[in-house]
Amino acid sequence: MQKKLMLAVALGVAFAAGAIASEQRVTPKEAESMVKKGVAYIKATPRDKAMADITDPKGQFVDRELYLTVYQLDGTALAHGANAKFVGKNMIELRDANGKEHIRERMELxxxxxxxxxDFSFVNPVNKKIEPKQMYCELTDDKKLVVCGGIYKPGV
Incomplete structure (x- = not known):
């Protein structure tokens, strides 16, 4: 009887932990909302300040595993909320874990x-694991910048 009770408690704890983890995951709606917020911010803010603010890992454009990226159509990163080392670099040939040139594909889209x-795979900045990622992107009104933010899908 004691073993069954301990098993039931363990299963309950595991289920609760899974439910908490799934609640912390970013939703597609949250990603779309963050991208729209970023696009509006870029339109209303001087470009240098907007790019610095979007790159700030503790700023308003980072939420859990969700962060924004901003690229010129040639693949040059102007802002990256998860890795400031990408800023200023042309990333057009960057490949994901499966060999997909996801930046090139994104610029073509x-x-x-x-x-x-x-869809592509990328390192989740929260758990440091390579996971399938879905990135929502919008082109700015002047059609010069691509603003993106995505969700990670563990175990897919």
């Missing part, structure tokens, strides 16, 4: 769509 979702 941005040339034909004002808003889109993209």
């Amino acid at each position: 941005a040339k034909t769509k004002a808003a889109f979702w993209q």
